[in-house]
Amino acid sequence: MVMTETPIIRIRDLNVHAPDNHILKNIHLDIPKNKITVLLGPSGCGKTTLLKSLNRLTDLYPELKIKGNIYIDDDDILHPERDVSQIRQKMGLLSQRPYPLPMSIFKNVAYGLKLKGITKKDEVERRVQEYLKKAALWDEVKDRLHSSAEQLSIGQQQRLCLARGLAVNPEVILADEPTSALDPVSTQMIEHQFQELKEEYTIVLVTHMLRQARRLADYVVFIYYGKIIEHGPVNEVLDNPKEELTKKYVSAGV
Amino acid sequence: MISALKIKQTGSRFWVDRISTTWMLAGLFFILVVPFAIFLGLLIKALPLLYDQSLWAILSGTEWSPMRGNFGFLPFIVGSVLVTVLAVCFSAPTSLMAAIYITQFAPKRFLKLVHPVIDILAGIPSVIYGVWGVLTIIPLVAGLASWFGISSTGYSILAGGIVLAVMSTPYVLNMLIEVFRSMPIGLKEASLSLGSTYWECIKHVLLRKGLSGILAAFALGVSNALGNTIAVLMVVGNRVQFPSNVFEAGYPIPALIANNYGEMMSIPLYDSALMFAALLLFVMVTFFNFASRYFIQKYEV
Structure with a gap:
């Protein structure tokens, strides 16, 4: 990818194998800082696996074999001796469905702080408020911070997960189809937050929705069956695709 | 529109539907009635004793001499509670740790190995556990006692607790494995991606999420232990x-x-006392089940 920005994540020769499937094939990709990079492609093409490799959640699936290098700030994420929890704190994850932790709204956000060793009460309270505001949730929950997070609506839960992820002060936000379970209003809110957050964070967004990619992306990476078919600035890839497969996908207009 | 959608139900299909529904209801009714019938039957049989002595005197009495008409139940209540508490103290932490290891750390094929073992443990008749207790646990307990400087035959509540713990483990473990297996992987990913270690994830998230299920599993173990007869009787x-x-x-x-x-x-009233x-x-057991149900619902998330 020809780009002037300094990449924050560099992926080199990444191959992921499942027992009977070559999920990702020779992925070579730079992800630019403070931009929204969209991983686009049909369901089951390996986008999510690529995203999960970035913070080594692939460790949870022992059947996956991963080869190659992924560098964040010149640290090799895939190096077996790296402190994986430290690497993961550089990235906040937003999954397809929100998974609020089984505790109060306040504690959900404070959880990451606790893991970081921040326990001073006023400091924690200040930060929880700060991140809930960043995720545009504060006004809706400020009167019930200590009730269970699972009572929130699903859209609120997703914003809570965003606040929770921001609380560990990551550099990158990994979002795996974060709006696929949400109603249009909540979707809009999340998308709006993303636009604001890219000032401070790098966002990697997985989606299969072309329209969402158009709305949000600075860069688009089109993936098809584990291969990067085409990647570049959003207007190049979506408006003037060079590859046949991309043209097909774009003209389907999903 | 609506009347047009109404399908006239006649013929054999209608009757089969009717009969099967009735049959299911009858089955349910039978299941619901049996505990009440047992309770009433026992109560009627126990009434002669209750007419003769006050309930409080029976429950708090410490002397058991049927010939003289003394039916004090306190030693038996204490015996039951102690054996059960011991059994749960042994089996609960063991099962919990085993379930966490099997579902979270061990390779998947390990579970396939564990399931038949659990089934075998659950399928062994109570009396065999009793014999095993007499042959193996009793000498061990006697040896342990002498190590502490206490003389004991080995026939003790400790032996009862150990045998009961082993017997209730398969049930408790099985249920705990289900609790941890049904945990959504997204929850783990959420905790881990926030930078928790695996153990922190288990401690703060999985145990909390599974709390009601864990309590239910322990409650099952307790009910199981309270009512177990033969194996305990042989070693206690x-x-x-x-x-x-x-x-x-x-x-x-x-x-x-x-x-x-x-x-x-x-002997007068002996039958009624039993x-x-x-x-x-x-x-x-009923009271315990209600109490545990209350807590299970309270911690449901």
């Missing part, structure tokens, strides 16, 4: 006393009934 010593340490013999309620029913030799013992056990 069966002496009417308040054990002053775990190496002394005790006498749980089920053992009392099993040892004496049928040999009451026309029925009262059964009633007491029934009430204890």
Whole structure:
């Protein structure tokens, strides 16, 4: 990818194998800082696996074999001796469905702080408020911070997960189809937050929705069956695709 | 529109539907009625004793001499509770740790290995556990007691607790494995991606999420232990006393009934007292189930 920005994540020769499937094939990709990079492609093409490799959640699936290098700030994420929890704190994850932790709204956000060793009460309270505001949730929950997070609506839960992820002060936000379970209003809110957050964070967004990619992306990476078919600035890839497969996908207009 | 959608139900399909529904209802009704019938039956049989002595006197009495008409149940209640508490103290942490290891750390094929073992443990008849207890646990407990400087035959509430723990483990473990297996992987990913270690994820998230299920599993273990008869009876010593340490013999309620029913030799009220013992056990288990249900619902998330 020809780009002037300094990449924050560099992926080199990444191959992921499942027992009977070559999920990702020779992925070579730079992800630019403070931009929204969209991983686009049909369901089951390996986008999510690529995203999960970035913070080594692939460790949870022992059947996956991963080869190659992924560098964040010149640290090799895939190096077996790296402190994986430290690497993961550089990235906040937003999954397809929100998974609020089984505790109060306040504690959900404070959880990451606790893991970081921040326990001073006023400091924690200040930060929880700060991140809930960043995720545009504060006004809706400020009167019930200590009730269970699972009572929130699903859209609120997703914003809570965003606040929770921001609380560990990551550099990158990994979002795996974060709006696929949400109603249009909540979707809009999340998308709006993303636009604001890219000032401070790098966002990697997985989606299969072309329209969402158009709305949000600075860069688009089109993936098809584990291969990067085409990647570049959003207007190049979506408006003037060079590859046949991309043209097909774009003209389907999903 | 609506009347047009109404399908006229006639013919054999209609009747099959009717009969099967009735049959299911009848089955349900039967299941619901049995516990009440048992309770009433036991109560009626126990009434002569309750007319003769006050409930409080029976429950708090410490002397058991049927010939003289003394039916004090406290030693048996204490015996049952002690053996059960010991059993749960042994089996609960073991099962919990085993379930966490099997579902979170061990390779998947390990679970395939564990399931048949659990089934075998669950399928062994109670009396075999009893024999195993007599042959293996009793000498061990006796040895342990002498190591502590206490003389004991080995027939003790500790032996009862150990045998019960082993017996209830398959049920508790099985349920706990289900609890942890049904945990959504997204929840783990959420915790881990926030930078928690695996253990922090288990401690703060999975245990909390599974709390109601874990309590339910332990409750199952307790009910199981409270009612177990044969194996306990064979190793617990069966002496009417308040054990002053775990190496002394005790006498749980089920053992009392099993040892004496049928040999009451026309002693007045003896029969009624044993029925009262059964009633007491029934009430204890029921009460415990309600209490645990309350907590399970309270911690449901």
